[in-house]
């Protein structure tokens with residue numbers, strides 16, 4: 595059901611980024627790295643969004659997280675606050691689930707709307723609870739569980 599894993603995604607993203615960097619005129623090596631980090635998140639999101647399998651609406655927070663959010667939030671791509679990084683999450687947790695859900699729905703800076711996923715609002719909320727509670731939070735899912 596999940597033919598793509600994160601390592602595959604990262605490899606594809608890096609490849610895509612290198613090709614893009616070449617297409618932009620084969621700049622010196624140092625610039626390639628900068629281009630990689632600018633382009634890779636977008637490439638990963640497109641792949642990640644495609645890999646969220648199971649029936650829409652019924653997926654757990656962990657399923658959504660691993661399929662659509664881990665690509666950025668595991669490694670801190672584009673300065674995404676990392677899973678487990680309590681310091682990075684503390685000020686965000688102050689927004690509460692409602693506040694975090696609002697910004698996740700519309701996106702925030704380098705984070706695309708819904709993290710580029712096809713998650714329903716309920717699924718997105720579950721993913722936020724999963725992510726936040728592994729990062730020092732104690733959010734509660736509203737109704738669903």
Ligand code: HEC
Pocket residue numbers: 635636639642658659662663664665666667671672673674675686689693694695697698702703704705706708709710711713718721722725
């Ligand atoms: C393309 C990379 C990327 C993906 C994919 C991604 N995020 Fe993010 N996310 C970010 C970045 C970058 C930030 C920090 C935004 C800022 O504050 O500038 C962020 C911030 C957040 C925040 C905090 C928002 C706030 O108001 O402080 C939440 C919650 C969040 N992401 C949840 C998710 C969830 C849930 C998913 C998966 C459905 C996801 N993200 C997927 C990059 C990503």
